[in-house]
Amino acid sequence: MTQVVCLILIGAGIVLCLVRMLKGPSTVDRAVAVDTSATVTTALLVMLAAVFKRYVYLDVALVYAVLTFIGAVAIARYLERGL
Amino acid sequence: MELLGTIVVVIGTAFLFLGSLGVFRLPDVYNRLQAGTKCTTLGAFLTVIGVGLMNPGWFPKTLLIALFILLTNPISSHALGRSGRKSGVPLWEGSVVDRSDDLKEQEPRE
Numbered sequence: 001m002t003q004v005v006c007l008i009l010i011g012a013g014i015v016l017c018l019v020r021m022l023k024g025p026s027t028v029d030r031a032v033a034v035d036t037s038a039t040v041t042t043a044l045l046v047m048l049a050a051v052f053k054r055y056v057y058l059d060v061a062l063v064y065a066v067l068t069f070i071g072a073v074a075i076a077r078y079l080e081r082g083l
Numbered sequence: 084m085e086l087l088g089t090i091v092v093v094i095g096t097a098f099l100f101l102g103s104l105g106v107f108r109l110p111d112v113y114n115r116l117q118a119g120t121k122c123t124t125l126g127a128f129l130t131v132i133g134v135g136l137m138n139p140g141w142f143p144k145t146l147l148i149a150l151f152i153l154l155t156n157p158i159s160s161h162a163l164g165r166s167g168r169k170s171g172v173p174l175w176e177g178s179v180v181d182r183s184d185d186l187k188e189q190e191p192r193e
Binding site: 009014031035036043 | 093095096104123124137138145147151160167169170
């Protein structure tokens with residue numbers, strides 16, 4: 001029961017970030033929303049590992065965290081001075 | 084240990100939801116960046132550590148993920164805020180102070 005409430009809270013957070021990503025006036029708004037929702041998704045993957053009792057999902061969460069960090073830094077560098 | 088982990092996970096997910104709500108509602112890029120970084124870093128840290136406390140065999144890997152989030156999330160948000168300032172995204176009209184001119188004095192070093 002507690003786990004269901006936690007998953008619903010995380011899902012609502014991701015939906016709010018996606019609405020901001022669709023609405024956001026500037027490009028940096030969208031990048032911020034994507035970065036936030038990526039961190040929330042990392043926590044969601046770890047929660048799914050706890051719910052389904054699968055140890056492998058922790059590896060997925062770790063790789064996802066690394067890749068989104070690199071992606072956010074690349075987008076920031078592109079917006080700052082171009083590729 | 085199970086109960087402690089569950090409590091920590093509930094606190095962490097509450098912080099995650101509040102951070103996303105801040106990203107949705109705040110008026111400005113920089114305010115949104117602040118909400119989306121601080122709340123989300125603490126929330127993800129607490130959630131991952133709580134899952135590690137619920138399953139003690141998983142604790143080293145969850146600690147690794149939590150430390151990685153704690154180290155890299157401020158870096159990426161700092162880069163995003165700096166790029167927003169340099170690409171000329173305006174501040175909210177209710178903003179009080181803007182010290183980003185200090186940043187321009189450091190330019191010739193690059």
